[in-house]
Amino acid sequence: MSQAPLAERLRPQTIDDVIGQEHLLGEGKPLRLAFDSGEPHSMILWGPPGVGKTTLARLMADAFDAEFIALSAVLSGVKDIRDAVERARLVSANTGRRTILFVDEVHRFNKSQQDAFLPHVESGLFTFIGATTENPSFEVNNALLSRSAVYVLKSLDNEQLSQLIDRALERELTGISLTQDGRDMLVNSADGDARRLLNLLDLAAQAAIRKQVPISASLLKETLGDAFRRFDNKGDGFYDQISALHKSVRGSHPNAALYWFARMLDGGADPRYIARRVIRMAWEDIGLADPRAAQIANAAAATYERLGSPEGELAIAQAIIYLSIAAKSNAGEIAYNAVRAFVKKDRSREVPIHLRNAPTKLMKELGYGREYRYAHDEPNAYAAGETYFPDGMDEIPFYQPTPYGLEKKIQEKLDWLTELDRQALKKRK
Numbered sequence: 525m526s527q528a529p530l531a532e533r534l535r536p537q538t539i540d541d542v543i544g545q546e547h548l549l550g551e552g553k554p555l556r557l558a559f560d561s562g563e564p565h566s567m568i569l570w571g572p573p574g575v576g577k578t579t580l581a582r583l584m585a586d587a588f589d590a591e592f593i594a595l596s597a598v599l600s601g602v603k604d605i606r607d608a609v610e611r612a613r614l615v616s617a618n619t620g621r622r623t624i625l626f627v628d629e630v631h632r633f634n635k636s637q638q639d640a641f642l643p644h645v646e647s648g649l650f651t652f653i654g655a656t657t658e659n660p661s662f663e664v665n666n667a668l669l670s671r672s673a674v675y676v677l678k679s680l681d682n683e684q685l686s687q688l689i690d691r692a693l694e695r696e697l698t699g700i701s702l703t704q705d706g707r708d709m710l711v712n713s714a715d716g717d718a719r720r721l722l723n724l725l726d727l728a729a730q731a732a733i734r735k736q737v738p739i740s741a742s743l744l745k746e747t748l749g750d751a752f753r754r755f756d757n758k759g760d761g762f763y764d765q766i767s768a769l770h771k772s773v774r775g776s777h778p779n780a781a782l783y784w785f786a787r788m789l790d791g792g793a794d795p796r797y798i799a800r801r802v803i804r805m806a807w808e809d810i811g812l813a814d815p816r817a818a819q820i821a822n823a824a825a826a827t828y829e830r831l832g833s834p835e836g837e838l839a840i841a842q843a844i845i846y847l848s849i850a851a852k853s854n855a856g857e858i859a860y861n862a863v864r865a866f867v868k869k870d871r872s873r874e875v876p877i878h879l880r881n882a883p884t885k886l887m888k889e890l891g892y893g894r895e896y897r898y899a900h901d902e903p904n905a906y907a908a909g910e911t912y913f914p915d916g917m918d919e920i921p922f923y924q925p926t927p928y929g930l931e932k933k934i935q936e937k938l939d940w941l942t943e944l945d946r947q948a949l950k951k952r953k
Contacts, residue, residue: 530726531719533696534688539583542576543687543718544680555580555675564588564624566645566652568660568669571677572761574717577655580677581626584653591615591623593650597632605640612650623650630654631663638665645671679716686711688718689725697729705741713744724748762793766801769844773802774809778848785844795833799825799840805847813853813929820846851929859923866920873914906941909948 536542539549539559548555564584569577585592593608612623645652660674714721728739731747765788772781806818824843828836882892897907913919925931
């Protein structure tokens, strides 16, 4: 076999040879139209690893007979950018050909490095193609982003990965057989990443040749060890999955919530982080509708700290189940955000005299706390008709309980207290 990696040997030579990304490369789809237009344009290719970002950039250079200059933001600096710009100038001056400048992992360049491309993109010296695994809205400068079309690439599904295996066996690994359990293990271990799939297959093929056996699940386990699914604890995949977990709990779907919890654990997420987010969910989405939710979430986090993995993860899982089926309310969060916003824009108001503390003789002489009514000494332990807002300020109902769980009872009590206030004020008149 060739010394070049299998992924490189199988790199598509035309867009029709690309497996996957039909939403971009199918007839009438955006990238297909870009290839057919006869005029390249700057773009950002956003997607997970191993889905063809570099391949598409190379194919575009071939399609337009353009000089292809590749930079890696991990390895390159300002000097490399200057060298690339100078090379593009020489190509234009000497041959009249256009240049496509491809920057892999462009999100790793800082603002000044990204800004260095702008004048040359605007002048048309080169067409800029950036590849990123991170959300370009957050990681790419707005100026550069506004001058580029953004195309979102997707992970390959199992059927597409299986097609890639067939292509490898047919074109490069002739004479090597693959069992069904071996195929299934390769596809599952690749987790949508074509490059990862081909690298695993390449290593397995070398072992199969040495041992003169088919590529099977047992051979893969023996030669490759455990293959972990792709998981980036700082990238979009991480935040997308915790978002899915949170939304599943909020939507009262315990099975989906457990699935996302297991996915995150399987990918290597820190259970402590998940436990902290579960506590946040208890206060944000359940609140006073079921105060036990916060207690259980805190108990689960404490249990994990005491037991560790894997035993402690069961406590977090059960907390997730409880939160999923608990009554939901975001009334507390809405009230808190509303009062914070109100105070921020409102003027400073003095504390009413009757609510002020009077620890000194002078304060007592000034009347601090004189007309304060001690609620415990009042009927129903409630000072009916009393006001606690600043003088001259109408009461604002920031907190509006929902009709779910305990908050239904809370609303009934508030209604009763409001009626007591109404009767007390009526008597004063």
